[in-house]
Amino acid sequence: MLTGPASDNRPHWSRDGRWLYFHSDRSGTREIWKMPAAGGTPIQITKGGGIEGWEAPDGKLLYYARSFTEPGLWAVPVSGGEEKPVLDAVWPREWAMADAGIYFIDFITSKPPVLRFFDFSTRKVKEIMVMNKVVLERSQDLTVTRDGRRVAWEQADRNEADLVQIENFR
Numbered sequence: 001m002l003t004g005p006a007s008d009n010r011p012h013w014s015r016d017g018r019w020l021y022f023h024s025d026r027s028g029t030r031e032i033w034k035m036p037a038a039g040g041t042p043i044q045i046t047k048g049g050g051i052e053g054w055e056a057p058d059g060k061l062l063y064y065a066r067s068f069t070e071p072g073l074w075a076v077p078v079s080g081g082e083e084k085p086v087l088d089a090v091w092p093r094e095w096a097m098a099d100a101g102i103y104f105i106d107f108i109t110s111k112p113p114v115l116r117f118f119d120f121s122t123r124k125v126k127e128i129m130v131m132n133k134v135v136l137e138r139s140q141d142l143t144v145t146r147d148g149r150r151v152a153w154e155q156a157d158r159n160e161a162d163l164v165q166i167e168n169f170r
Contacts, residue, residue: 007025008023008033009024010022010023010051012053014034015055015057015059016059017037018037019034019035019036019037019078020034021034021053021062023050023052024042030049030050030051030067031044031047032045032046032053032062034078044080045062045078046062046064046076047083048066048083049067050065050074051064051066051068052064052065053065054097056075057097060077061076061077061078063075063097063102065090065092065095067092071088071089071090071091071108072085072088087102088108089107089108089116090102090104091107093142094141094142095142096143098145098148100119100120100121100148101117101119101148102117102118102120103115103128103142103148104117104142105131105153112130113130114131115128115131115151117148128151141153
């Protein structure tokens, strides 16, 4: 358990269950950290920003989003090191990792949005499906089974509002 003035959020387990990844502002900026599942001192993994990260199936890399305000998916060795850009058209919560690669909703290069797949073995991106239904907002909370056979996301089907009037408020 972590205590103190830092804001620690979005925990994710390592594939082997030995580590817990999370983002924290304990260094003064939001970065990805990890700590042993049994407890211990947190270790900072990213240096250029990090808010949401998942360990790759082989346990060697951490894939992560750097910011809530700028798209992009990055990778860094789980022990720390050089941070490299992987995909430009990825926002936090709109990507998910399967054993063979990363699924993501591309709101940037496609209108309407497209569900895409980044294959770890070929390092190529392919289109899975056009999301023809009107998507009212980003942040779709995408998830996928480890085998990649099932993908699910949050779909906002309507945007409703109520008209409110007030009288005699003085």
